[in-house]
Amino acid sequence: MIDPVLLREQPDVVRWSQQVRGSSPDLVDAALAADVARRTALTEFETLRAEQNAFSKKVGQAQGDEKKALLAEVAELAERVKAANAAANDAETAYHAAAGALENIVLEGVPAGGEADFVTLREQGTRATFDFEPKDHLELGEALGAIDMARGAKVSGSRFYFLTGIGARLEIALMNMALDRALAADFIPLITPTLVRPEIMSGTGFLGAHADEIYYLPADDLYLTGTSEVALAGFHSDEILDLSDGPLRYAGWSTCYRREAGSSGKDTRGIIRVHQFNKLEMFVYTTPEDAEAEHDRLVAWQEAMLQALGLSYRVIDVAAGDLGSSAARKFDIEAWVPTQDAYRELTSTSNCTTFQARRLNTRHRADGGKTTPVATLNGTLATTRWIVALLETHQQADGSVVIPEALRPYLGGLDRITPTPATTRPKADS
RNA sequence: GGAGACGUCGCAUAGUUCGGCCUAGUGCACCACCCUGCUAAGGUGGAGUCCUCGUAAGGGGACCGCGGGUUCAAAUCCCGCCGUCUCCGCCA
Numbered sequence: 001m002i003d004p005v006l007l008r009e010q011p012d013v014v015r016w017s018q019q020v021r022g023s024s025p026d027l028v029d030a031a032l033a034a035d036v037a038r039r040t041a042l043t044e045f046e047t048l049r050a051e052q053n054a055f056s057k058k059v060g061q062a063q064g065d066e067k068k069a070l071l072a073e074v075a076e077l078a079e080r081v082k083a084a085n086a087a088a089n090d091a092e093t094a095y096h097a098a099a100g101a102l103e104n105i106v107l108e109g110v111p112a113g114g115e116a117d118f119v120t121l122r123e124q125g126t127r128a129t130f131d132f133e134p135k136d137h138l139e140l141g142e143a144l145g146a147i148d149m150a151r152g153a154k155v156s157g158s159r160f161y162f163l164t165g166i167g168a169r170l171e172i173a174l175m176n177m178a179l180d181r182a183l184a185a186d187f188i189p190l191i192t193p194t195l196v197r198p199e200i201m202s203g204t205g206f207l208g209a210h211a212d213e214i215y216y217l218p219a220d221d222l223y224l225t226g227t228s229e230v231a232l233a234g235f236h237s238d239e240i241l242d243l244s245d246g247p248l249r250y251a252g253w254s255t256c257y258r259r260e261a262g263s264s265g266k267d268t269r270g271i272i273r274v275h276q277f278n279k280l281e282m283f284v285y286t287t288p289e290d291a292e293a294e295h296d297r298l299v300a301w302q303e304a305m306l307q308a309l310g311l312s313y314r315v316i317d318v319a320a321g322d323l324g325s326s327a328a329r330k331f332d333i334e335a336w337v338p339t340q341d342a343y344r345e346l347t348s349t350s351n352c353t354t355f356q357a358r359r360l361n362t363r364h365r366a367d368g369g370k371t372t373p374v375a376t377l378n379g380t381l382a383t384t385r386w387i388v389a390l391l392e393t394h395q396q397a398d399g400s401v402v403i404p405e406a407l408r409p410y411l412g413g414l415d416r417i418t419p420t421p422a423t424t425r426p427k428a429d430s
Numbered sequence: 431g432g433a434g435a436c437g438u439c440g441c442a443u444a445g446u447u448c449g450g451c452c453u454a455g456u457g458c459a460c461c462a463c464c465c466u467g468c469u470a471a472g473g474u475g476g477a478g479u480c481c482u483c484g485u486a487a488g489g490g491g492a493c494c495g496c497g498g499g500u501u502c503a504a505a506u507c508c509c510g511c512c513g514u515c516u517c518c519g520c521c522a
Contacts, residue, residue: 042482046491053491056503060450067502074502092481197512240479371479
């Protein structure tokens with residue numbers, strides 16, 4: 001939900017934002033009209049209600065014939081109040097629908113255009129080169145006894161997998177390393193619910209254009225979350241926060257579920273794009289004034305993590321048309337994946353300014369003591385997918401993989417993982 | 431899954447029997463001031479959230495878990511939902 005005052009006073013800014021996103025600027029005029037209609041209806045209802053309240057007071061005090069006369073007089077007024085109330089409610093609903101269709105105001109400097117129009121802010125680290133034919137992450141993962149796609153498919157279908165042995169340990173190590181780094185930066189760790197109510201799912205803006213990406217459990221009217229961002233954003237809904245000691249930072253650990261409905265045929269090999277994975281997500285509540293600086297801090301923590309893991313990456317400023325409806329700006333970090341000869345997204349961090357908080361009614365007290373919506377930001381610190389870049393980047397000619405130093409403490413000091421003979425891998429009896 | 435109790439302005443409570451003196455009382459905590467004079471006590475006053483009209487001063491409206499209904503009028507009566515607690519049942 002965008003700021004209604006901004007909509008009213010600077011509709012051109014909203015039009016511009018819709019334009020650079022490639023969305024319809026006509027929605028702005030529809031929302032403006034709905035706003036006027038809503039306030040007109042509201043004023044009418046309130047005037048009638050005030051009249052009725054005054055009358056009711058008199059009725060309460062009156063006796064006998066006088067009371068009867070007043071009752072007769074007020075009956076018709078009551079009908080009009082009821083009608084006006086209904087009209088005001090309808091106008092309110094219509095306004096919410098119209099204003100809700102507007103996406104967050106894009107920040108100045110965000111590149112216009114679609115998916116391909118991102119701007120690369122910087123590239124870090126040298127891309128891994130090999131004097132042998134590098135294997136892709138799945139070939140490596142299978143040889144290492146780390147990934148088992150076949151059994152994943154047998155048990156749950158395509159895009160499901162087992163992490164086995166060192167694969168399972170690798171993921172836990174990554175997540176723990178990320179958590180330790182988050183803790184060092186004073187994030188509060190949270191393990192979040194992964195099933196949420198419809199209001200929370202829609203409040204975070206995930207039931208819009210991407211509704212078919214989301215698993216839904218009709219028997220319980222609950223949604224499976226594709227990121228802990230959903231629960232983390234809902235955590236402080238309907239609350240007034242105290243931000244006087246600085247931002248509130250949370251690190252949410254959860255399993256994430258995604259239908260990947262629109263991506264059939266894409267990334268079908270391995271664990272790049274799967275229905276279920278784990279993620280450590282940073283989520284920040286801060287003041288609107290601090291949001292852009294915090295956004296940069298989130299990227300810095302992400303970059304430090306990738307650097308510690310010895311990965312080569314680039315940071316991109318995602319174009320307006322490729323932003324989610326809640327995001328005002330988004331930076332993705334993409335790691336170099338040697339066998340794909342391409343950068344692949346490992347993290348994403350969005351500045352949602354006050355858009356998400358307005359929907360979820362999360363506020364703080366500004367200096368004057370007035371309550372005002374907070375800004376929310378989110379960003380990835382580790383996910384299962386990182387294993388792809390790790391395995392491919394650090395692979396050796398003999399099929400072993402060197403563990404980056406920063407990760408070793410989380411693997412009992414292990415500095416290298418080596419292919420396991422097929423006989424020691426989990427295998428079927430017959 | 432069954433039965434029951436409950437949900438009130440930050441916290442704790444009163445109010446719901448019998449709808450209107452509820453503009454929701456009281457205690458604690460909070461803020462300002464006064465008195466006192468020193469890690470205390472007392473006094474006075476003030477405080478919530480949201481929407482809306484207005485340049486402003488200042489009006490108006492909504493909010494007693496949420497949403498409907500009855501009524502001239504709902505914290506109070508009726509219905510649905512959500513949540514909490516207790517007991518029973520069931521249980522990877």
